[in-house]
Amino acid sequence: MEPIIKVENLDLYYDKFQALKKISLEIPQNKVTALIGPSGCGKSTFLRCLNRMNDLIEGMRMDGTILFHGEHSESSAYDVIGLRKKVGMVFQRPNPFPMSIFDNVAFGPRQQGEKNKQVLKEIMEKSLKQAALWDEVSDRLSESATKLSGGQQQRLCIARAIAMEPEVILMDEPTSALDPLATQRIEDLIEELKKNYTIIIVTHSMQQAARISDKTAFFLMGEVIEYGNTADIFANPNDKRTEDYITGRFG
Amino acid sequence: MGSKSLSRVDRITYFLLTIVGLISASFIVFISIFIALKGVLPFLTDNLGLGSVSLFKFLTQTVWLNGPTFVSTAYGAGFLIVNTLYIAFLSLLISFPIGVLTALFIAKIAPKKIAGILRTIIELLSAIPSIVYGLVGVGFFLPIIYSLARSFGYSSSGGSGTLATVFVLALMSIPTITSISEVSIRSVDQSIEHASLALGATFTQTRFKITLLAAKSGIFSGAILAIGRSLGEATAVSLVAGNARSGPTFGLFDITSTITSTMLTGLKETQGIDYDIRFSLGIVLMVVILLTNMILNYIKKKVGNVHA
Amino acid sequence: MRNKTRLSDILLNGFVYLATSLSVLALGLIFFYVFTEGKDLLSLDLIRGNYHSRNYVATLPQSSNDSFNLQPTEQTFAIERFGLILEQSENLAGDSVIRVVYVAEDSPFSQLVLQETGNEVVSLKEGMIMMRIAYENHPTSLTSRGAAAMAADLNDPDRVVREVMFAQVGGGIRGSIITTVYLIGLTLMMALPLGVLSAIFFNEFAPRNMITKTMRTFTETLTGVPSIIFGLLGITVFVPLTIRITPASGSNLIAGAMTLAVILLPTIIRTTEEALKVVPADHRFASLALGANKTQTVFKVVLPQAIPGILTATFLGIGRIIGESAALIFVLGAAIKDSVNIYQPSTSLAVHIWAMMTDEPANVALSSTIAIIILMIVLVMNLSIKGVVSLMIKKGRA
Numbered sequence: 001m002e003p004i005i006k007v008e009n010l011d012l013y014y015d016k017f018q019a020l021k022k023i024s025l026e027i028p029q030n031k032v033t034a035l036i037g038p039s040g041c042g043k044s045t046f047l048r049c050l051n052r053m054n055d056l057i058e059g060m061r062m063d064g065t066i067l068f069h070g071e072h073s074e075s076s077a078y079d080v081i082g083l084r085k086k087v088g089m090v091f092q093r094p095n096p097f098p099m100s101i102f103d104n105v106a107f108g109p110r111q112q113g114e115k116n117k118q119v120l121k122e123i124m125e126k127s128l129k130q131a132a133l134w135d136e137v138s139d140r141l142s143e144s145a146t147k148l149s150g151g152q153q154q155r156l157c158i159a160r161a162i163a164m165e166p167e168v169i170l171m172d173e174p175t176s177a178l179d180p181l182a183t184q185r186i187e188d189l190i191e192e193l194k195k196n197y198t199i200i201i202v203t204h205s206m207q208q209a210a211r212i213s214d215k216t217a218f219f220l221m222g223e224v225i226e227y228g229n230t231a232d233i234f235a236n237p238n239d240k241r242t243e244d245y246i247t248g249r250f251g
Numbered sequence: 252m253g254s255k256s257l258s259r260v261d262r263i264t265y266f267l268l269t270i271v272g273l274i275s276a277s278f279i280v281f282i283s284i285f286i287a288l289k290g291v292l293p294f295l296t297d298n299l300g301l302g303s304v305s306l307f308k309f310l311t312q313t314v315w316l317n318g319p320t321f322v323s324t325a326y327g328a329g330f331l332i333v334n335t336l337y338i339a340f341l342s343l344l345i346s347f348p349i350g351v352l353t354a355l356f357i358a359k360i361a362p363k364k365i366a367g368i369l370r371t372i373i374e375l376l377s378a379i380p381s382i383v384y385g386l387v388g389v390g391f392f393l394p395i396i397y398s399l400a401r402s403f404g405y406s407s408s409g410g411s412g413t414l415a416t417v418f419v420l421a422l423m424s425i426p427t428i429t430s431i432s433e434v435s436i437r438s439v440d441q442s443i444e445h446a447s448l449a450l451g452a453t454f455t456q457t458r459f460k461i462t463l464l465a466a467k468s469g470i471f472s473g474a475i476l477a478i479g480r481s482l483g484e485a486t487a488v489s490l491v492a493g494n495a496r497s498g499p500t501f502g503l504f505d506i507t508s509t510i511t512s513t514m515l516t517g518l519k520e521t522q523g524i525d526y527d528i529r530f531s532l533g534i535v536l537m538v539v540i541l542l543t544n545m546i547l548n549y550i551k552k553k554v555g556n557v558h559a
Numbered sequence: 560m561r562n563k564t565r566l567s568d569i570l571l572n573g574f575v576y577l578a579t580s581l582s583v584l585a586l587g588l589i590f591f592y593v594f595t596e597g598k599d600l601l602s603l604d605l606i607r608g609n610y611h612s613r614n615y616v617a618t619l620p621q622s623s624n625d626s627f628n629l630q631p632t633e634q635t636f637a638i639e640r641f642g643l644i645l646e647q648s649e650n651l652a653g654d655s656v657i658r659v660v661y662v663a664e665d666s667p668f669s670q671l672v673l674q675e676t677g678n679e680v681v682s683l684k685e686g687m688i689m690m691r692i693a694y695e696n697h698p699t700s701l702t703s704r705g706a707a708a709m710a711a712d713l714n715d716p717d718r719v720v721r722e723v724m725f726a727q728v729g730g731g732i733r734g735s736i737i738t739t740v741y742l743i744g745l746t747l748m749m750a751l752p753l754g755v756l757s758a759i760f761f762n763e764f765a766p767r768n769m770i771t772k773t774m775r776t777f778t779e780t781l782t783g784v785p786s787i788i789f790g791l792l793g794i795t796v797f798v799p800l801t802i803r804i805t806p807a808s809g810s811n812l813i814a815g816a817m818t819l820a821v822i823l824l825p826t827i828i829r830t831t832e833e834a835l836k837v838v839p840a841d842h843r844f845a846s847l848a849l850g851a852n853k854t855q856t857v858f859k860v861v862l863p864q865a866i867p868g869i870l871t872a873t874f875l876g877i878g879r880i881i882g883e884s885a886a887l888i889f890v891l892g893a894a895i896k897d898s899v900n901i902y903q904p905s906t907s908l909a910v911h912i913w914a915m916m917t918d919e920p921a922n923v924a925l926s927s928t929i930a931i932i933i934l935m936i937v938l939v940m941n942l943s944i945k946g947v948v949s950l951m952i953k954k955g956r957a
Contacts, residue, residue: 085451095442108450263852268760275757276774285795352578380882455568483785485885
């Protein structure tokens with residue numbers, strides 16, 4: 001199958017510092033791809049290239065190509081807003097908007113001009129169900145989202161991303177701020193979501209990568225050291241550095 | 252900081268500083284007690300033969316000393332309360348959007364250098380004494396309002412009145428609202444702004460729907476502070492209000508008067524009801540400000556608590 | 560749908576830019592207005608001069624036939640006989656007047672005798688207006704006939720001066736400047752010690768309990784009190800107090816300074832406390848560990864580090880004193896004075912503006928000139944605060 005995202009020779013600089021060096025990766029559709037590596041290795045930076053959130057950083061420069069459905073999504077002519085609608089994102093810390101649960105999920109569609117209350121309601125219910133949150137919040141949709149627990153907040157953020165009906169969901173260490181039980185639920189959810197979405201997840205936890213991902217890319221100092229099927233990478237790493245990392249010898 | 256660890260010298264210092272602290276804390280008590288004591292005199296005494304002022308009439312009547320003779324019933328402050336609140340509300344209607352949007356520009360849109368310059372401008376505006384605002388009101392706004400009224404076929408009293416007062420107060424309130432809103436807009440968690448952008452919202456949508464929403468508590472505080480200042484501002488208002496002796500005034504081109512502007516008139520007396528009644532107005536002013544603050548803070552809590 | 564979004568974005572952005580331009584315009588408007596209206600009057604004479612004009616009628620006791628050596632220019636007229644130079648000029652209202660440009664040191668005109676009292680000596684000074692000179696057996700020299708004619712008349716050796724009428728021009732603000740300076744000095748003398756010591760009490764010594772909390776709330780509540788209410792405090796507490804303990808008999812400058820001190824108090828306490836808070840706790844421990852007691856620690860180690868904060872409070876305070884009007888109108892009165900006495904009513908610069916603006920007709924030009932002076936001082940105070948802050952940051956880094 002044709003990869004949904006194809007990255008070729010991607011270099012990225014923050015002023016003079018080179019954060020990514022000649023990255024080439026192909027992300028398969030409807031699979032979970034995990035990006036692992038020590039802090040500061042460039043895995044989050046890479047993730048943020050895929051929906052152009054790095055554009056917000058001053059002094060950022062990028063060379064190379066990122067093809068989304070075969071189109072140059074990195075070019076300045078590409079419709080960034082449209083890209084972000086198709087490539088959703090979940091952040092490290094749960095960051096619900098200071099508004100009701102309903103309004104949080106409806107925010108994206110509303111900004112696109114959707115005003116029909118019935119349509120919004122359907123989108124909201126479907127998204128919350130997909131994010132496995134519906135049963136817990138269906139009776140208090142008008143309550144503030146900030147009153148939910150951390151795990152619920154993060155699932156709400158996933159629902160918020162799903163409401164835009166994206167094709168890809170980027171997750172930047174989505175469980176790093178959560179307790180083990182909430183983490184477990186998010187991982188179950190990811191397993192469920194990959195039927196409909198392509199998921200790219202940055203994680204600090206190798207166990208998590210091993211548990212949930214189909215493909216794994218190991219980043220080190222801005223380079224991809226190794227990329228392949230998760231099972232292969234964890235069982236037989238080709239590179240000594242990958243082996244050192246996953247066996248916990250550094251990082 | 253238990254007193255056990257203190258030496259003798261320290262104990263003396265502690266004692267003396269406590270007295271200083273008590274003095275500082277006592278002024279508000281002095282203000283409340285003395286103004287209350289003086290302010291109730293017109294209602295309790297017979298005012299050197301003029302008869303006592305009825306509190307109910309004082310609070311509800313619509314004429315201030317606008318009759319042929321000086322009698323105790325000539326003091327009606329009801330319209331002053333209405334005028335004061337009306338003018339403060341209208342001025343907020345102008346200053347609030349301008350102040351908040353300026354704050355948004357400074358905090359989120361302007362390049363660093365321009366933001367710095369604008370911050371300085373706002374600081375300067377808030378440092379300008381109110382009498383200067385009053386002067387500009389008289390010299391600049393009155394002639395404009397006068398010809399504006401004339402073009403509507405309305406003859407105003409040289410431009411003095413509600414609109415001029417509203418403009419002067421709005422101009423004075425903008426820096427207050429801007430500086431407080433700016434701090435709270437700047438401290439909005441960037442992560443939720445990023446979340447909005449990642450959902451495909453534009454920068455503008457994000458600023459208006461997310462940033463302003465998240466900063467609403469601080470923005471509201473700025474508005475409360477501004478309205479408090481508008482209610483209490485005296486000299487600038489007295490120059491442009493026109494000092495009406497009856498009311499309430501709702502027409503924009505009609506002369507008006509507020510609690511404070513009335514307190515500044517008739518200063519020649521040093522005793523008797525004309526002197527004491529100013530303290531009664533002082534009580535009214537404080538009560539109006541306190542009540543407005545309480546109501547607005549209640550609304551702020553209500554609105555702020557829903558989803559924050 | 561996208562087009563609609565774009566349109567509303569453009570509209571909303573338009574509002575933001577409009578609002579910001581209006582805010583900037585406001586400052587521009589204030590400065591522009593005040594400067595265009597007031598710049599013409601701005602001069603040293605204005606700052607040094609009296610506000611009230613005064614007319615003098617005097618006699619010339621010593622007649623002189625000395626010939627003074629004078630150097631008049633083309634527009635001025637010399638009177639060699641008396642050592643005077645006159646000039647044709649206009650006053651602020653645009654009427655033509657005869658102005659004195661020069662009075663020789665030993666001129667008889669510097670030794671005139673007031674007719675009113677008969678023994679008080681006044682001297683004609685440069686800048687004064689010559690109104691009328693009457694002679695024995697000769698027609699009077701009048702303003703309407705011009706400076707040239709008056710000079711010619713005076714130079715005529717046959718004429719004996721009987722009576723001189725001249726005037727000191729008003730419109731100066733010396734009195735209000737002196738009052739303002741007095742107010743700044745007296746207020747800071749009271750407010751700074753009280754405020755700084757209160758801040759030390761609250762930050763270093765006060766126990767953490769309900770009483771302290773209440774005291775703190777009480778001082779902070781002062782911030783929200785409108786200045787006109789402080790005026791009421793002034794006339795009920797400070798004016799009677801000063802009448803009792805000083806020679807004052809009514810509104811007076813000391814009571815005004817006391818009132819201003821209360822107004823400044825919360826600002827000084829807050830600013831000083833903020834400066835005390837950033838002094839690292841380690842410094843206190845280090846000092847205590849060296850055997851210093853708490854009093855020494857606070858006053859020798861902690862307080863010196865808070866001086867930039869106190870300085871900031873002082874500048875803020877000066878700005879507030881200069882701008883305050885409502886409270887002072889009550890406590891210090893609104894009668895403009897040329898000779899200032901701390902036991903008497905007078906006006907600060909801000910109240911001077913208020914007094915002139917409530918007068919009929921309002922004197923916008925002179926008010927604007929005073930406003931220029933006020934704005935300049937406020938500007939300097941603001942820049943000084945910025946200077947102190949940046950100095951503090953630099954010091955912190957070094």
